[in-house]
Amino acid sequence: MTAEAMSPLKIVPMVPKVVSPAPEAPEMATLAGQAETDREVEPAVRVRGLTVAYGSTPGIKSIDLDLPERSVTALIGPSGCGKSTFLRALNRMNELFQGVATAGEVLVRWDGQFQNIYAPGVDLVELRKRVGMVFQRPNPFPKSIFENVVYGPRHHGVSNRALLAEAAEEALHQAALWDEVKDKLNAPAAALSGGQQQRLCIARALAVRPDVILMDEPTASLDPISTGKIEDLLGKLSKDYTIVIVTHNLQQAARVSHKTAFFLNGELIEAAPTLQMMTNPRDRRTENYVTGRFG
């Protein structure tokens, strides 16, 4: 997991590729989105002209968005507007579905350089070590708690028991799960509650030491208390990680995120600091959505 191991990724110039269907749009949208983030942070990921289609079904259309480093970006919008599609494009998970076509660029900051993850020759394993993911439903492996957490490191070649144990403890601490499971690390993961399982999945993602963590409605299947724990966790994690979270819960977006992006019918309508999005959005459609007047 050293920087040298990432070399298969090609460094590409920051010029939008010709595949971008809307060449004039990027700069504009970026300016609007970046206007002023309250934390004055550099982007960790820049998305330029990102278009994803499932066969003839459009998924997302020409999205430009910056994801500020070490902060939480929330993706909101009605069902089917392309939030998950956008999220999965950031670690190239969309390609697991048949007939998916992706155009545009996703530039991930990688040792100080922005590198396009869709450039030819990009190693998906290295990419996914950098950009981790947590799913809507907790999906632990049918293995022990310990084996779940060390799944990533183990498959990336770490076999030293002490190193793995260290990594597991650190990740479980970060995911605020250590105290609850430290005495039963060899118990099956499925014996945990749903909320614990989801934090286990977060720990599992953290153990790979990614820079970016993508979360698709991570609390959608959880009770309010578990949801609260994960929201608290997000606040802590955002000091070290760049987090992107899809949520249907506007209060949640308001509570946990620094920046919010509003999607509608596969398009990015508006992106701005969360407070501004919730109180004073620029676009009529955003306003309708955040005030609950959406049709």
Add this chain to the structure above:
Amino acid sequence: MSAKRIDQIARWTVTAAAGLILLVLGYILGSVLINGLPVLSWHFLTSRSSNLEPGGGISMQIFNTIYIVTLSMLIAVPIGLGAGVYLAEYARPGRLTSLIRLATESLASVPSIVFGLFGMIVFANAAGLGFSRLGGAATLAILNLPLIVRVSEEAIRAVPADLRHASLALGATKEQTIFSAVLPAAVGRLATGVTLAAGRALGESAVLIATAGMSSPRYLTFDPLASGETLAVHLWAVNAENSLSDAARIANGTAAFLILAMLAVSLGIGWFARRLDRRLAGQG
């Protein structure tokens, strides 16, 4: 007729069918066990069979059965599982895939005597093995392959996509994902398929008569090239030849033991699979 009435008739019909099946099963099981259990003495289970005088046992047949069934599973499971993984995880819809599917499906409907003759020609004659446990096990493996391929493919397909995605999203390769995430999650269903196949191998005679043969080596040996009459074949042979005065007694005892063995195998593997499943799923 009212819907309620139709409902009632349907229920009676279904219940009657189920009852009939139970009755037939109970009759077969009952008559085999009633006639056979008294024969199952320690002496019967531990002494050799004899073609010449009454009072023989089935010790060699028990050994041969365990040997051949185990060997055939050792051959069939890795190959069948491999093919199942290929079909479920790698095969793109296309000509090769359809061909493999067509081949496995047609193999599944071939009568077992055809496999027996095939095994005789290929293993016993062409390969020069003669009557051998190896030839019998290999032929049994071919008989069972379609079943194991199909069950493996289905077991792997039944693993939720979520689990696969979780593994890939952690930066695991496709092969690591299959071995560390998918197969462990499919263990329960795989075990069910293996039980089915083992049960079928246990009861199979037509495949083995002309491949593993109807005799046993004089001494206890693990030689795969020795011939090896299994319980099911013995049952058939004793009945067919019927030259001994106690042929019926031996047949009854063999049948009862075979049925008990099959029960034990399916209960045993089922228990093991449930345990494994529960341990993995975390309820135990």
